[in-house]
Amino acid sequence: MSDINLKIDGKNLTVPKGTNIFMAAKNNGIYIPGLCYHPKLTQYGGCRLCMVEVTERGKTRHRFSCAQPVSEGIEVKTKTSEVEKYTKSVMEYLLAHHPLDCPTCDKSGECGLQDVTHDLKLSAGRFKTARLDEPMKRDNPLLEYNTNRCILCGRCVKVCKEIEGVSAIDYQNRGFKTVIGTAFNKPLDCSFCGGCVSVCPTGSWQDRTLKFRARPWELKKTPTICTYCAVGCTVVINSKKNQVMRITSDDDLGINEGNLCVKGKFGHEFINSSRRVETPLIRKIGILCPASWEEALDYVSKKFSEIMDEHGGKAIGGIGSEKCTNEDNYLFQKFCRTVLGTNNIDNISNIKSPSLNRLIQVSIKNRIVATSLEEIEKADTLFFVGADVTEAHPVVGSMARKAIRLNKTKLIVANARNIEFNSVARKDIRLNYNLGTQTILINTLIKIIVDEKLVDLGKVESSTENFKELRSLLKASDTGIRKASKLTNVSEDAIKSTSDLLAKSGKCFIICGKDIEEDPLAEDTIKALLNLCALINAGGSDKVSLVFSRVNNNTQGVNDMGVVPDFLPGYLDINDQSNRKTVEDSWGVKLSDDVSMKDTEDVFDLASSGKIKALYVMGENPIVSYPNGKKVKDAFKKVGFVVVQDNFLTETAQLADVVLPTSTYVEKEGTFTNMGMTVQRLNKVIEQVGNSKPDWQIVCDLAKKMGYSYSYTSPKQIMDEVSKSVPIYEGIENSDLAKEGFRWVSSVYNKSEPVKHRFEISESKLTDIKKSKEYPFVLLTGSSLRHQGTYSRNSSSLVSLASECFVEINRNNAQKVNIADGDMVKIESAQDKIQLKAKTTNRVPEGAVFVSEDYEWVPINNLRVNGYTNIKISKVK
Amino acid sequence: MGKAKKQSLQDETVDLSMAEKILVHYKDVDGCLIPVLQKIQNEYGYLRETIINLVSERLNMSVSEIIGVATFYSQFHLKPRGKHIIKVCCGTACHVKNAKSLSAKIVGRLKINANETTEDRMFTFEEVSCLGACGIAPVVVVDKDVHGTLSPDKLEDVLDRYVKPAA
Ligand code: SF4
Ligand code: SF4
Numbered sequence A: 001m002s003d004i005n006l007k008i009d010g011k012n013l014t015v016p017k018g019t020n021i022f023m024a025a026k027n028n029g030i031y032i033p034g035l036c037y038h039p040k041l042t043q044y045g046g047c048r049l050c051m052v053e054v055t056e057r058g059k060t061r062h063r064f065s066c067a068q069p070v071s072e073g074i075e076v077k078t079k080t081s082e083v084e085k086y087t088k089s090v091m092e093y094l095l096a097h098h099p100l101d102c103p104t105c106d107k108s109g110e111c112g113l114q115d116v117t118h119d120l121k122l123s124a125g126r127f128k129t130a131r132l133d134e135p136m137k138r139d140n141p142l143l144e145y146n147t148n149r150c151i152l153c154g155r156c157v158k159v160c161k162e163i164e165g166v167s168a169i170d171y172q173n174r175g176f177k178t179v180i181g182t183a184f185n186k187p188l189d190c191s192f193c194g195g196c197v198s199v200c201p202t203g204s205w206q207d208r209t210l211k212f213r214a215r216p217w218e219l220k221k222t223p224t225i226c227t228y229c230a231v232g233c234t235v236v237i238n239s240k241k242n243q244v245m246r247i248t249s250d251d252d253l254g255i256n257e258g259n260l261c262v263k264g265k266f267g268h269e270f271i272n273s274s275r276r277v278e279t280p281l282i283r284k285i286g287i288l289c290p291a292s293w294e295e296a297l298d299y300v301s302k303k304f305s306e307i308m309d310e311h312g313g314k315a316i317g318g319i320g321s322e323k324c325t326n327e328d329n330y331l332f333q334k335f336c337r338t339v340l341g342t343n344n345i346d347n348i349s350n351i352k353s354p355s356l357n358r359l360i361q362v363s364i365k366n367r368i369v370a371t372s373l374e375e376i377e378k379a380d381t382l383f384f385v386g387a388d389v390t391e392a393h394p395v396v397g398s399m400a401r402k403a404i405r406l407n408k409t410k411l412i413v414a415n416a417r418n419i420e421f422n423s424v425a426r427k428d429i430r431l432n433y434n435l436g437t438q439t440i441l442i443n444t445l446i447k448i449i450v451d452e453k454l455v456d457l458g459k460v461e462s463s464t465e466n467f468k469e470l471r472s473l474l475k476a477s478d479t480g481i482r483k484a485s486k487l488t489n490v491s492e493d494a495i496k497s498t499s500d501l502l503a504k505s506g507k508c509f510i511i512c513g514k515d516i517e518e519d520p521l522a523e524d525t526i527k528a529l530l531n532l533c534a535l536i537n538a539g540g541s542d543k544v545s546l547v548f549s550r551v552n553n554n555t556q557g558v559n560d561m562g563v564v565p566d567f568l569p570g571y572l573d574i575n576d577q578s579n580r581k582t583v584e585d586s587w588g589v590k591l592s593d594d595v596s597m598k599d600t601e602d603v604f605d606l607a608s609s610g611k612i613k614a615l616y617v618m619g620e621n622p623i624v625s626y627p628n629g630k631k632v633k634d635a636f637k638k639v640g641f642v643v644v645q646d647n648f649l650t651e652t653a654q655l656a657d658v659v660l661p662t663s664t665y666v667e668k669e670g671t672f673t674n675m676g677m678t679v680q681r682l683n684k685v686i687e688q689v690g691n692s693k694p695d696w697q698i699v700c701d702l703a704k705k706m707g708y709s710y711s712y713t714s715p716k717q718i719m720d721e722v723s724k725s726v727p728i729y730e731g732i733e734n735s736d737l738a739k740e741g742f743r744w745v746s747s748v749y750n751k752s753e754p755v756k757h758r759f760e761i762s763e764s765k766l767t768d769i770k771k772s773k774e775y776p777f778v779l780l781t782g783s784s785l786r787h788q789g790t791y792s793r794n795s796s797s798l799v800s801l802a803s804e805c806f807v808e809i810n811r812n813n814a815q816k817v818n819i820a821d822g823d824m825v826k827i828e829s830a831q832d833k834i835q836l837k838a839k840t841t842n843r844v845p846e847g848a849v850f851v852s853e854d855y856e857w858v859p860i861n862n863l864r865v866n867g868y869t870n871i872k873i874s875k876v877k
Numbered sequence B: 001m002g003k004a005k006k007q008s009l010q011d012e013t014v015d016l017s018m019a020e021k022i023l024v025h026y027k028d029v030d031g032c033l034i035p036v037l038q039k040i041q042n043e044y045g046y047l048r049e050t051i052i053n054l055v056s057e058r059l060n061m062s063v064s065e066i067i068g069v070a071t072f073y074s075q076f077h078l079k080p081r082g083k084h085i086i087k088v089c090c091g092t093a094c095h096v097k098n099a100k101s102l103s104a105k106i107v108g109r110l111k112i113n114a115n116e117t118t119e120d121r122m123f124t125f126e127e128v129s130c131l132g133a134c135g136i137a138p139v140v141v142v143d144k145d146v147h148g149t150l151s152p153d154k155l156e157d158v159l160d161r162y163v164k165p166a167a
């Protein structure tokens, strides 16, 4: 973009074309008052505070600087007496009805209105009007709204519409009666992203988790990475006296432009919760009793040694954590593999989708993987396949909306559930396919693109390995668009427009989501998707960025670090002798030959069958998170010795023989890897709560107890080792771990030559969804916006916001069995039953019900078996 | 835009078919909110919540946005209105000529305040600003009929005509 030269207050400046005068000044340290303009929102020009004097081609005029783009050679003055007079009187109007109740306002000290008033040296205004005195609106547990303080700048309205896509609030009424509010003045029912609080320049919107607990200037602000989902937003922790008081954000840090979701923004109360485990616990005569670290670690090391002596190391199973840092996980697997001598380690995400790691590696090697999540903002087409972005990765939703708003990006949402994704996109494409037909849908897209030569097939042929094979198979296939449309229940038009959009020039950003991964035929579907990506990538040259949904903040990292049975750190195949040798050399230890786990058998299977005698669980609650509740409980019953390392006394910890208290993400350092494979650094904010310790430290201490010299003194040293021994983290430099907003994108993407894609062709199978007379429904599970596991469960504000886990039932199905919203419903499978309140909806297809997995106190896994679970529902009288 | 997928259209007792018709007519028309609301109000008398929910779903606009627009313009009504609309002018000229006594009369007789509707849905009483007939202040407009130089007693007579319509 070309640059423009101008002068502001005598200073010569050069700024990019399109900048407005307001930002040109601000970016160059020149202050112009202004309360309604916000760089991430559309310009509005409502507060009238930002007036400046502009001289252009000899003519001098007054302009609102936020509404005026810079132009060549203009001269701007921000501080003439006229400007000052005008601005001051605007402020007088703005303050005329304001209650001036700063002493009781949490915004005081960081308030735009207060600052401008102060800067203009205003004293009591000339207007003697009644101060507004409407009651505070407090209709939800997270936010309160005080209309008296509102200057109607409109920022909250815009953030809610443009960034969050919700438009829960808008201007209501007109003239003096105008307020910001909901329709019919109903209680706020929105996504509670807190965007309105973040952008409000006055004290109108307030974060209730802070209420009267601290003044803004007492708060220490430390940026770090959110611990909930795999987006990896940068959050700013506000702490006082070693307690977390609230979470804010910073528009200039991280990948999220200051946007957060309800969990990231308000879900911090677990950190200083009184339910934290603060001291080690050892089970004595059946009861978990407090113990010293010394005692607990002695005991664990003695028990582990006994089991190793008697049954060999492989009799100990390890479960790593999707919540812990890379450093914690790396050290955990190293400990298991070297000190204990077992390769029977895993993490829940890999147990749920055992083929995913391998498939992601394919996408990396073929260079169709996205190099970072931010690429979404440059996309021309977005394709969400089985990805419920709104619930699972809310801030990715905000990024997508930004792309749609600013670049007119086209959106395609394909899902068996009629999920919600709100944006300003007009005529977006929704492919609401029949459950189990996703592979057919994707293969049909491939067929159309090839048959109609929508991409350059010559290029595809030369840059992939076996395109001919694919082509002849496509020719032979009898599933054309008509048949596919019938099977999938997606209109031919929609299928056709989707293939056109995907093949069309421009960048495609594709998210493969959990709804795909949950299907028993996930592997086939993902392979088909990889084929589709490779086809349009090769035929349209480097246009695809594919991202796989990861559920937790470090689901990617725990797999990268090799807390899986079949891969050493960095996805080095453990069965490959040369890989073993490299790792053995660098660790100076011989690895166990036993690789007894197979795809069909996980740690808990081995435990159930008695092959595993002890379990070491770090930061995971498998009793609830393992997808087959009955099996995991059996396994724990069989196992003789269980060590659980966690922040809380989870269902799993309650079964442990030893519980080791750990520190949360704000009490330690380390790194998380998000689902865009960007590695980001955590900053330590507060001292460890109670006697808790960071997980890596505990692992170190235990290793030392067991006679190994684990001499790591900080996560930095561990990351140094990772950078040397884990190929995909090669080159990550500790010295670059700058405190503010550190992130690192692996160079693995551009270092090696891309491998030619090999089309792995699987036939278009329909998932066999068995339904019996007795159990006529299919149980679907997925993410929820408002909760995610142990942390949100222990954050009281989130719990009061979402205290109930609903079962979503298709409206037509519900009507037939006479179930209405809010009715108590019994959900029963062959395994178990549970009672939940009903929400009737058209989000779930007929014949299916949906229950979120994220309400940890609702053990929906007790009902489940591998694959889709069949259930029946009935109303509880 | 916004929360399009509002789902609580179940408890319908209102006949939505006219609204559906209007919405089909304006399908894919940009900036059609105001004409849609006008037509719907014409059809149903006021903007009821269930219908606004439907409009929200069809126009892909949140209910708050729609109500934001509806509350901005005085032509839209969110509450049921009476068969007869009584507008008492409170403009300067009428104010000077004691329009207040006319309002008081209505409040006393119909037992409703400004911007309310009688229980039998016969009358809605509104206080409005200058109706442009200052020469015959104080002015009351009932439906489309202008009544000038009123006193409380004369107003009583006017109201009688609407309560007991001439046979
Ligand atoms: S919290 Fe978010 S969704 Fe709710 S009103 Fe504020 S900006 Fe809108
Ligand atoms: S509540 Fe705050 S952000 Fe919203 S319009 Fe009022 S002053 Fe602006």
Ligand code: SF4
Pocket: A226, A227, A228, A229, A230, A231, A232, A233, A256, A259, A260, A261, A262, A263, A264, A265, A393, A394, A395, A396
């Ligand atoms: S989107 Fe994910 S990472 Fe971002 S604030 Fe929400 S939970 Fe945290």
Ligand code: FES
Pocket: A033, A034, A035, A036, A037, A044, A045, A046, A047, A048, A049, A050, A064, A065, A066, A067
């Ligand atoms: S900042 Fe320019 S008008 Fe408000």
Ligand code: FES
Pocket: B089, B090, B091, B092, B093, B094, B095, B129, B130, B131, B132, B133, B134, B137, B138, B139
């Ligand atoms: S003031 Fe009543 S008509 Fe003008």
